[in-house]
Amino acid sequence: MLSDLAEKFERASRNYADANGIERDADWFLLKLQEEIGELTQAWNRVSGRGRKKGRSDEELRLDLADEAADVLGHILLFAHRNDLDLSAAIKRKWLFRPEQR
Template sequence: MLRSLADQFETSSAKYAAANGIERDADWFLLKLQEEVGELTQAWNRLTGRSRRRERTQEELDRDLADETADLLGHILLFARRNDIDLAAAIERKWRFQPAQTPEA
């Protein structure tokens, strides 16, 4: 399940990188992950009134938070894929449940 999702993110990310001349070396995956944490933090700060809202509606603020969360998830999966990390096994070990057997929301 997670590997399949990571493969889909990889396809999309590779296309984006090729179209924009981005070299995705080993450091890029971690640096991009850090960038996305910052963008999620920025969206959270706007949503919770800790930063300027930039004339964004509540709906736009909610969507920004969701979009940045999706970006962060994507880059976590890309990082794990690039580094041959078996996230399902790590989740089982650290969180003590099997993600493949968890019902989807």
């Protein structure tokens, strides 16, 4: 399940990078994840009243928060995929469940 999702993010990221002339070297994956965590933090600050809303409604701010959370998830999966990390096994070790089971 996670590996299938990671592969979908990988295809989308590769296509985006190719279309925009972005080199996705080893550092890029971690740096991009850090950038996205910053954007998630900024979105959270707006939702929680700690940042300027910039004329956006509460509903728009919640959508922004969800979008940024999706970006973080995608970039975690991209980082793991690039570094051949078995997240399913790590989740089983650390969280004591198997992500592919219901």
